[in-house]
Amino acid sequence: MISWTPGDRLVLAANETYWGGKPANSGVVVAFVADDNVRAQRMRAGEFDAAELAPKLAAGFDEQGGYRVQRVPTADYRGVMLPMDNPVLGDLAVRRALNLAVNRQAMVTGVLGGAGEPAFGPVPPSSEFAEASVVGKPSADPAAATAALDAAGWRTARDGIRVKDGRQAAFTLMYPATDSLRKELALAVTADAKKVGIKVTPEGLTWDAITPRMKTDALIMGYGTPYDPDFVSYKLFGSAFAGQGFFNPGSYRSPATDTALQQGRDNADPAVRKAAYAAFQKQLTADAPWVFLTYLQHTYVVKDTVAGVTPRVEPHEHDVANSLWWNVQTWTRKP
Structure with a gap:
């Protein structure tokens, strides 16, 4: 962990000596945004590479270039x-x-x-x-x-x-x-x-x-x-x-x-x-x-430049281990 600001963000750096193999990216920044509408606005503004949104908010990105909507069972x-x-x-x-x-x-x-x-x-x-x-x-x-x-x-x-x-x-x-x-x-x-x-x-x-x-x-x-x-x-x-x-x-x-x-x-x-x-x-x-x-289908919006996203069936409590982020260590940005 590089830094943590409660209620705002968590900055993580890759553990290059991790037993399961070196992560594909150098680190992850997790932003904590409780309000669905604010999260959608910040995603549209380009602040995030990926975000979970309510279905109707996510649907607003279906026709927007540069993004894809992941609907996960x-x-x-x-x-x-x-x-x-x-x-x-x-x-x-x-x-x-x-x-x-x-x-x-x-x-x-x-x-x-x-x-x-x-x-x-x-x-x-x-x-x-x-x-x-x-x-x-x-x-x-x-x-x-x-x-x-x-x-x-x-x-x-x-x-x-x-x-x-x-x-x-x-x-x-x-x-x-x-x-x-x-x-x-x-x-x-x-x-x-x-x-x-x-x-x-x-x-x-x-x-x-x-x-x-x-x-x-x-x-x-x-x-x-x-x-x-x-x-x-x-x-x-x-x-x-x-x-x-x-x-x-x-x-x-x-x-x-x-x-x-x-x-x-x-x-x-x-x-x-x-x-x-x-x-x-x-x-x-x-x-x-x-x-x-x-x-529900859990709905996420992901920038087209992000590769390595692998959806799987999710429970209600879909934290890092049980959500789209489960393999975030393999994600990369396309050039």
Whole structure:
């Protein structure tokens, strides 16, 4: 490390005696830019050789000479975490109605610019453990959503918002303010929910403000791994981890889910594990503690002068080791 300015940049020099071989370049400068739009502006200004951008921002470089857009397949999903202790979202009928009301395909087309696919659970379609029976309609089903709310006693008031026992079908949906993609997803969910009489108030916040409210307010979250389902789902949906930070922040508890996850963890037999994770996915669909929205393609913009970039399937947590930068030591600039 040559220098590090917290929140600004990290300057690294090549280790020419590295056991794996001398790097192909002399060093790397990593800039820390949290805001998506600022990152795009600085990329367009020529400050960076490569940057990760939200899909719609990256698409702006498709027709711009001197750049190429890398759309990388992932197991990274976005969804709405629904806290069980919220007085509205604690109602299973509301959670199921939200799952029926959202138009996932429209989100893929409009918000992601086509860089993704609809999501119906935490196990990616590419996984051998994916359960096909949990896949629903990519488009919205407002008639089914309305029927679910009607059956549960949620009646439409004069203002169009449903009410039950004097309480409005209304909740706050948080998202990190600097994440333009999650903001757009929050707005899409808000619009779809309104069509069936559920009032959603989107609120962009810092993570410091979001964290203490996760037990009672909904949140646009992201997780996902292309590896074994146990890696993330055991903690994210297991009762033992309810309310523990970002693992199961909505305090979802289900004995059936716990049993299935434990069976998947404890067994080595592929058939037993496949059955366990199928049971897990079916129970999660029945309980609807999340509204799964989309799987993403991670989108990067790279200057045409950069060579050696080698994409591979990425998880949600795509830091240096798990992102486009995984082999940055082999990157070079074309003359």
